Amino acid sequence: MHTLHVELAERSYPVYIGRDLLADPQLLAKHIAGSQVVLISNDTVAPLYMDRVRQGLGPDKRVTEVLLPDGEQYKTLVTLSEIFDQVLAAGHHRTTTFVALGGGVVGDITGFAAACYQRGVDFVQIPTTLLAQVDSSVGGKTAVNHPLGKNMIGAFHQPRAVLIDTNTLQTLPAREFSAGLAEVIKYGLIGDESFYRWLEQHIPKLMAREEAALAEAIERSCSNKATVVSADEREGGLRAILNLGHTFGHAIETAQGYGQWLHGEAVAVGMVLALELSARRGLIPGSEVANLCALLQTAALPTAPPADMSPETFVELMARDKKVVDGRLRLVLLAAIGEACIVDDVQTRELIELLQKRP
Ligand code: NAD
Numbered sequence: 469m470h471t472l473h474v475e476l477a478e479r480s481y482p483v484y485i486g487r488d489l490l491a492d493p494q495l496l497a498k499h500i501a502g503s504q505v506v507l508i509s510n511d512t513v514a515p516l517y518m519d520r521v522r523q524g525l526g527p528d529k530r531v532t533e534v535l536l537p538d539g540e541q542y543k544t545l546v547t548l549s550e551i552f553d554q555v556l557a558a559g560h561h562r563t564t565t566f567v568a569l570g571g572g573v574v575g576d577i578t579g580f581a582a583a584c585y586q587r588g589v590d591f592v593q594i595p596t597t598l599l600a601q602v603d604s605s606v607g608g609k610t611a612v613n614h615p616l617g618k619n620m621i622g623a624f625h626q627p628r629a630v631l632i633d634t635n636t637l638q639t640l641p642a643r644e645f646s647a648g649l650a651e652v653i654k655y656g657l658i659g660d661e662s663f664y665r666w667l668e669q670h671i672p673k674l675m676a677r678e679e680a681a682l683a684e685a686i687e688r689s690c691s692n693k694a695t696v697v698s699a700d701e702r703e704g705g706l707r708a709i710l711n712l713g714h715t716f717g718h719a720i721e722t723a724q725g726y727g728q729w730l731h732g733e734a735v736a737v738g739m740v741l742a743l744e745l746s747a748r749r750g751l752i753p754g755s756e757v758a759n760l761c762a763l764l765q766t767a768a769l770p771t772a773p774p775a776d777m778s779p780e781t782f783v784e785l786m787a788r789d790k791k792v793v794d795g796r797l798r799l800v801l802l803a804a805i806g807e808a809c810i811v812d813d814v815q816t817r818e819l820i821e822l823l824q825k826r827p
């Protein structure tokens with residue numbers, strides 16, 4: 469087992485990464501301060517892993533299980549309210565601890581429920597998708613969706629611990645696994661060239677879900693994320709680099725309708741576009757765009773936008789992005805492989821040319 473630390477003064481916490489962590493009787497229990505636990509999962513993940521987590525809590529805790537329906541469409545205020553109904557009916561006090569067992573959807577809603585319940589209680593993340601293990605479980609962003617926008621109602625609320633059992637990835641569907649790899653690749657591009665070169669070498673092993681390669685990729689991803697979050701917890705500046713490819717990606721997700729493209733698939737294409745724009749500006753060699761496409765293809769990820777999506781649609785949807793500040797679109801580009809930069813001078817014409825004249 470490897471342990472990383474997200475350094476945030478009194479809100480610091482460990483991220484444990486390893487095999488069979490769910491079977492460790494001490495690991496989870498030591499992060500539960502009181503005698504009450506709210507264990508939240510969904511109807512896909514619970515049958516696979518809930519029993520193991522319950523055993524990890526030991527016999528002395530009073531546990532309330534809350535099972536959510538599976539899917540992004542349930543990451544809503546309605547579901548949140550249903551969680552509170554069950555937790556209040558079971559008599560949970562301020563000393564209770566919420567535990568999220570599942571992917572980013574369960575993690576985000578559980579974290580937000582913990583942020584709100586009785587003005588804030590402890591919570592622990594047990595992420596079971598690759599995306600959740602390398603991204604959403606670390607950093608304290610919690611939220612639910614609103615009909616007018618994704619993740620629009622939320623809070624920063626850091627977990628007490630993140631427990632990543634790499635074994636859980638063995639049951640993850642292939643498409644979900646690849647989508648998580650897009651975020652792994654992102655960390656190399658934005659801040660860690662040696663990790664990126666390592667990924668180029670090890671992508672076949674990762675695709676085969678080989679344990680040692682997986683553990684290393686997750687650890688290096690979480691380490692990169694922890695460094696960024698420790699430096700800029702509330703996204704005053706630096707943390708925005710974690711959004712490489714996301715502004716293009718959100719436009720694809722919105723245009724195609726949520727659920728058609730997975731987030732990581734759209735981010736993969738967004739990263740290609742961000743690197744192309746960086747190359748057009750002379751920041752990185754054009755050969756790096758081809759290198760990224762090769763890596764993404766080996767990871768079974770798309771590298772081109774949907775054929776039916778016009779440059780104008782892209783530009784219109786990108787203008788609605790949360791990252792637009794005072795009418796100026798802020799985009800993450802690369803100054804070099806392993807070095808992100810944020811620009812706010814990209815003109816509509818430059819975007820249209822990028823999207824029209826792609827090779
Ligand atoms: P998800 O939570 O919907 O999980 C994907 C699918 O895999 C679901 O059907 C889930 O039930 C299933 N699953 C989960 N673990 C499994 C396992 N081990 N075996 C088999 N099936 C399993 O999707 P996701 O990609 O994990 O998360 C996406 C969510 O994360 C979005 O809501 C997004 O907004 C959020 N997110 C949050 C942050 C953040 O910083 N908080 C960052 C990125 C994404």
Ligand code: GLY
Binds near residue numbers: 604606609710
């Ligand atoms: N996933 C982006 C962030 O945590 O800031």
